[in-house]
Amino acid sequence: MLIPYAIVGVMTALEDAARAAQHAPSVFNTQPWSWRITGTTMELFADPARQLDAVDKQGRLLLLSCGAALHHARVALAAAGRAVSVSREISGNFLARIQVEGPAAPTMVDLAAAIPERHSDRRSFGGQAVTEEELTTLRRLVEAEGAYLHVVRPDQVAELGISAERAAAAERDDPAYQAELARWTNRPDFTGDGVPPAAGVRQELRRVPIRDFDPAGSAALPSGDEHDQGTAYVILFGRSDTPTELLRGGEALSALLLRATADGLSTSVISDAIEVEWPRTLVRGLISGIGEPYVVVRLGYLPDAPPPPPTPRRDPRDVITVVEQQ
Ligand SMILES: Cc1cc2nc3c(=O)[nH]c(=O)nc-3n(C[C@H](O)[C@H](O)[C@H](O)COP(=O)(O)O)c2cc1C
Structure with a gap:
């Protein structure tokens, strides 16, 4: 069966969002998540092999990191003009499902632009106070x-x-x-x-x-x-x-x-x-x-300093699975 053109467009948007989510911060840069895209839905899974046994015995930081990736994906989809619903029913490694509901006016465009610009900066900040x-x-x-x-x-x-x-x-x-x-x-x-x-x-x-x-x-x-x-x-x-x-x-x-x-x-x-x-x-x-x-x-604020160097990211092929529809 041929996949309708509209679904191909949605799947591309979902894949782009999963790639954008790779920029998300994570504890020790473990990037402990994976995505599975099927038609108009994208599912988020935790990767327990990437949980930190000493630092994060309860897996709290792993879940916070996965949540950051989920939000990055939501922002990317909103900026790409996709209305979504999100269900969070955690069961085993399954964490959440994003369902694309249809087209929408783009929102959160400035946040999406910030995704590749955000880097952890551990240097001491300047005297300008945060208002x-x-x-x-x-x-x-x-x-x-x-x-x-x-x-x-x-x-x-x-x-x-x-x-x-x-x-x-x-x-x-x-x-x-x-x-x-x-x-x-x-x-x-x-x-x-x-x-x-x-x-x-x-x-x-x-x-x-x-x-x-x-x-x-x-x-x-x-x-x-x-x-x-x-x-x-x-x-x-x-x-x-x-x-x-x-x-x-x-x-x-x-x-x-x-x-x-x-x-x-x-x-x-x-x-x-x-x-x-x-x-x-x-x-x-x-x-x-x-x-x-x-x-x-x-x-x-560190207005005059060059940005800190970016940290590496995993190969998207190891993180994102696109399920081909029959
Ligand atoms: C849940 C969580 C905990 C983190 N804890 C620390 C921390 O204690 N100290 C620190 O310098 N960075 C911490 N980070 C930042 C990560 O080290 C950083 O996101 C990762 O190395 C990727 O680099 P980036 O933020 O520049 O993209 C944490 C990030 C997350 C999401």
Whole structure:
């Protein structure tokens, strides 16, 4: 049977969206997802072989990463003028289904343009403060995705710094963590994943320390002279950490990062403070115990610096399956 022309067009749009989703951020750049396209639907699966055993025993960061990929795909489809419905019924590795319902006026075009422009920037940000208006915009976007945002108050930054420092120390002393970090920061080129030394910054005194991706000390980027004076720290959190809420939390994370990028902000994610039990309790305290913290995000300006180098991505043929229709 010949496939109707319109369905071919939809399948191409879905494949383009799955490719756009490959730009999504993921913990240790594991890119722990795959897509299956059939006719006018696209299904998202988690790839448990890419779950981090030491860092992410419960698979929370894996689900957040998959949620970010799901949101990237939604943005790409909206910008391509496709109306979709999304169902999230997590069962085993199956996470979500996107169904194209028909044509629509393109939306979220600026967010789609930000997809290839967004890179984690771990350097210290400059003195220009992130405005209240910007933070309100980001909070509303996150809430529209079913999660919440707490802007860390100036009097809370030191405690956030202590949480990140405690977590880093605990992980430094954990041989399983060190082995996992070594595995994901020394990937052969053909894997198209992991965090290369070029993306890491040298460890220097910071208000809130960032993950040391290169304990051997060959990280390419200096952390810079800016001291994070204008940096805003926000805690992305949800009511609980059920799988569906975590998936939606990842969608919210993507919405936050893409909007911030489109608005000219530099960003990076901090999750080590959430990975270790005691620092996680401290971070939960910063949100007054009203929910479960998912990740911390740094937001700030680095107007004169060249963008940080992009990280690799997997071969789309290993990630996207197009089911031929009979
Ligand atoms: C759930 C999650 C947790 C992350 N945790 C950290 C972190 O603790 N420290 C960090 O520097 N980057 C963190 N990242 C950013 C990833 O390392 C980054 O997205 C990945 O290496 C790909 O690089 P890119 O963001 O530049 O595309 C995290 C990203 C996600 C989605």
